[in-house]
Structures are given as structure tokens and as C-alpha cells.
Amino acid sequence: NAGVTQTPKFRVLKTGQSMTLLCAQDMNHEYMYWYRQDPGMGLRLIHYSVGEGTTAKGEVPDGYNVSRLKKQNFLLGLESAAPSQTSVYFCASSYLTSGTEAFFGQGTRLTVV
Amino acid sequence: AQSVTQLDSQVPVFEEAPVELRCNYSSSVSVYLFWYVQYPNQGLQLLLKYLSGSTLVESINGFEAEFNKSQTSFHLRKPSVHISDTAEYFCAVIGGGSEKLVFGKGTKLTVNP
Numbered sequence: 001n002a003g004v005t006q007t008p009k010f011r012v013l014k015t016g017q018s019m020t021l022l023c024a025q026d027m028n029h030e031y032m033y034w035y036r037q038d039p040g041m042g043l044r045l046i047h048y049s050v051g052e053g054t055t056a057k058g059e060v061p062d063g064y065n066v067s068r069l070k071k072q073n074f075l076l077g078l079e080s081a082a083p084s085q086t087s088v089y090f091c092a093s094s095y096l097t098s099g100t101e102a103f104f105g106q107g108t109r110l111t112v113v
Numbered sequence: 114a115q116s117v118t119q120l121d122s123q124v125p126v127f128e129e130a131p132v133e134l135r136c137n138y139s140s141s142v143s144v145y146l147f148w149y150v151q152y153p154n155q156g157l158q159l160l161l162k163y164l165s166g167s168t169l170v171e172s173i174n175g176f177e178a179e180f181n182k183s184q185t186s187f188h189l190r191k192p193s194v195h196i197s198d199t200a201e202y203f204c205a206v207i208g209g210g211s212e213k214l215v216f217g218k219g220t221k222l223t224v225n226p
Contacts, residue, residue: 004156033214040122042203042218043157050212058213090156092214101147102205102214104156 002026006091006105013081013112021076021108023091031094032074033058033102034066036087043090049074081112115139115206119217127225128196134189134220136204144208146187148178151201151219160202163187174198199224 004025013019023032030051035043035058045058047066055066063085065077074093078085088109092102120135138144145164149157161172168180178189187204204217 031212031214035216040218042119043216045213045215048213056212092157094214101159101162104149104158106156 004091004093004103004105006089006108008108009106010109011111013078013110015081015083015112017081018077018079019081019110020078021089021091021110023074023076023093023105025072025074025091025093025103027093027095027103028071029093029095029103030071031102032068033092033094034064034074034076035090035092036060036085037090037107038087046076046089081110083112086110086112115144115209115211115213115215117204117206117215117217119204119220121220122218123221123223125223125225126194129193131192132190132194132198132222134202134204134222136187136189136217138185138187138204138206140185140206140209142209144206146178146180147205147207148172148176148187148189149203149205149216151203153200157203160189194222194224196224196226198222 007022033048034046049055049068052071091105094102116139118137147162148160150160163180171177201219207214
């Protein structure tokens with residue numbers, strides 16, 4: 001049982017380059033989230049989705065886009081990477097209602113130089 | 114919008130001492146509360162959760178948290194900590210009319226011999 005899988009695990013980008021982070025879950029969860037984790041800042045919500053084909057902005061959405069074309073996948077895109085986007089990115093998913101726990105991936109460490 | 118405040122960014126304690134990690138949230142209306150733990154270079158794992166019912170919830174490894182609606186708090190406690198409890202702990206909330214899972218900034222617990 002894979003749970004929540006993030007790819008890639010590590011990436012170094014040059015300023016201005018683009019990339020897509022993939023999150024895949026095999027638990028048939030409706031809710032999916034993308035967070036970034038920075039020292040002293042905790043986890044900040046970038047975007048989230050409450051179902052296939054729907055997305056919404058979180059606390060820090062600028063510079064990122066997302067898509068949820070399939071229920072099991074939630075993609076996070078950086079169109080033009082900036083050094084301020086250097087961070088550890090976590091994906092999470094949870095079942096239908098807000099009373100269930102979220103399951104996390106292992107994270108993607110992104111460095112923008 | 115929901116918010117979570119973790120009052121201590123770092124908590125150093127000696128092994129076998131008791132510990133309390135404090136968490137306050139912004140709304141007392143129909144919320145669900147969670148504590149997650151993150152060990153170095155790993156994703157987040159659920160430690161315990163409050164959904165409804167008894168205000169005292171326990172984890173399998175000796176932690177407990179008490180939901181206090183009047184004080185909008187969900188403090189985490191352990192009567193006797195081990196070296197292996199060294200980790201970062203995050204309080205999270207969802208509900209109150211929002212679908213966003215919102216995290217505090219985290220508390221780094223360091224257990225010294």
C-alpha cells in the first residue's frame with residue numbers, strides 16, 4: 001500500500017525554469033493539499049482540492065498553479081521558479097469529510113539557484 | 114479564516130521529565146483538531162486527533178491532548194518523555210466552515226539525556 005507518493009524527491013532548478021511536482025494517492029481520497037515547509041514557518045497551504053476537477057487557493061498561492069485532472073493525482077507547477085520558492089514541498093490527502101486525518105507524502109526538497 | 118498558534122517554537126527537556134506543548138486555535142465552532150509529528154527528514158505522521166466526544170484523547174505512545182472549547186486550546190502532554198520523542202510537533206485544525214487543513218508553526222521538542 002503506497003499511500004501518498006511524491007515525485008521527484010529532490011530537484012535543483014535555475015531561476016526562471018519551470019517544473020511540475022506530482023502527488024499520487026491510492027486511497028481514493030477526495031481532498032488533496034500542497035504545502036510548503038520553511039524553517040520557523042510551519043506548513044503553509046499553497047493550493048488544495050476537494051475533488052477531481054476542482055482546485056482552490058490556500059495561504060501562499062502566488063507563483064504556483066495546480067491541476068487535479070484525475071482523482072488520484074494532484075500536480076503542482078512552478079512556471080518560472082524563483083529563489084524564494086526554495087523549500088520542502090509536502091502533499092497530503094484525506095477522505096471525504098474534514099473529520100478524517102490527512103496522510104502525507106515524504107516531501108520534495110526543491111532548491112532554486 | 115482558521116488559524117493555529119503554537120506558543121513555543123522550541124522546548125528542551127530532560128529524559129523522563131513531563132512535557133506540555135501548547136496549541137491554541139481561532140474558532141470553536143465545529144472544528145476538528147490534530148497533532149502531527151515529524152521526525153528528521155521525514156513526512157508528517159498523525160499522533161492523535163479530536164473529532165468529538167471525550168475531550169481527552171490519547172496516542173499509542175503515551176501522548177495525550179485535551180480539547181478545551183472555552184479556551185480554544187488543544188495542548189499536547191506526555192508525563193515522561195524519551196530520547197526517541199525528539200521531533201517537531203505540529204498542531205492542525207480543520208472545520209469551522211472551512212475545508213482548509215491549517216497548521217501551526219511547529220514546536221521542536223528536544224529530549225536530552
